[in-house]
Amino acid sequence: AQTVTQSQPEMSVQEAETVTLSCTYDTSESDYYLFWYKQPPSRQMILVIRQEAYKQQNATENRFSVNFQKAAKSFSLKISDSQLGDAAMYFCAYNQGGKLIFGQGTELSVKP
Amino acid sequence: GAVVSQHPSWVICKSGTSVKIECRSLDFQATTMFWYRQFPKQSLMLMATSNEGSKATYEQGVEKDKFLINHASLTLSTLTVTSAHPEDSSFYICSAIWTGPNYGYTFGSGTRLTVV
Numbered sequence: 001a002q003t004v005t006q007s008q009p010e011m012s013v014q015e016a017e018t019v020t021l022s023c024t025y026d027t028s029e030s031d032y033y034l035f036w037y038k039q040p041p042s043r044q045m046i047l048v049i050r051q052e053a054y055k056q057q058n059a060t061e062n063r064f065s066v067n068f069q070k071a072a073k074s075f076s077l078k079i080s081d082s083q084l085g086d087a088a089m090y091f092c093a094y095n096q097g098g099k100l101i102f103g104q105g106t107e108l109s110v111k112p
Numbered sequence: 113g114a115v116v117s118q119h120p121s122w123v124i125c126k127s128g129t130s131v132k133i134e135c136r137s138l139d140f141q142a143t144t145m146f147w148y149r150q151f152p153k154q155s156l157m158l159m160a161t162s163n164e165g166s167k168a169t170y171e172q173g174v175e176k177d178k179f180l181i182n183h184a185s186l187t188l189s190t191l192t193v194t195s196a197h198p199e200d201s202s203f204y205i206c207s208a209i210w211t212g213p214n215y216g217y218t219f220g221s222g223t224r225l226t227v228v
Contacts, residue, residue, distance in 0.1 A: 044222070100146065104154075
């Protein structure tokens with residue numbers, strides 16, 4: 001069974017600093033998608049970044065970037081220049097066969 | 113584009129009654145939709161996959177007769193919680209696959225169900 005593991009239940013970062021959230025997954029497939037979603041207190045799920053497994057280049061979206069290590073099945077999210085609005089639950093998710101499977105989540109707090 | 117609207121945002125119902133939650137894709141056709149359940153401070157748990165014009169596929173451990181899913185059109189999927197009990201109180205979220213540019217999943221805003 002495919003699983004997604006986020007080993008950091010909580011993380012904290014100082015405003016303007018950089019933080020990295022970790023995620024590992026387990027799969028026997030070679031072609032799949034990985035996602036990071038943000039869930040603020042409103043509970044609306046917001047796509048942060050997406051990575052296609054067949055692409056070796058790490059995805060980047062403004063202050064958000066990933067470190068995708070396919071062999072190690074690792075997919076970490078780096079947030080640069082953290083802002084107060086980045087405070088939220090962050091979920092790593094794996095897609096295969098149409099289903100989106102989520103990790104346990106990491107609650108990120110940003111200190112002013 | 114790729115907007116999913118979910119209603120109601122919150123609902124309170126009496127134990128034993130049924131509640132229907134709607135999920136609509138506003139600007140695209142959603143052949144496949146998903147229903148999740150989320151408890152406070154926990155992750156999203158996939159309940160079922162809803163396919164337009166066919167029966168939903170439920171995840172292991174999800175009661176089909178309690179959580180009725182209907183996907184009668186390419187823009188609407190509904191989740192009906194039948195004979196609701198307090199333990200059904202939770203946050204329910206729908207999602208749809210967006211197959212256009214920037215392939216991914218788009219989510220409704222969720223429904224907070226409280227059964228009293």
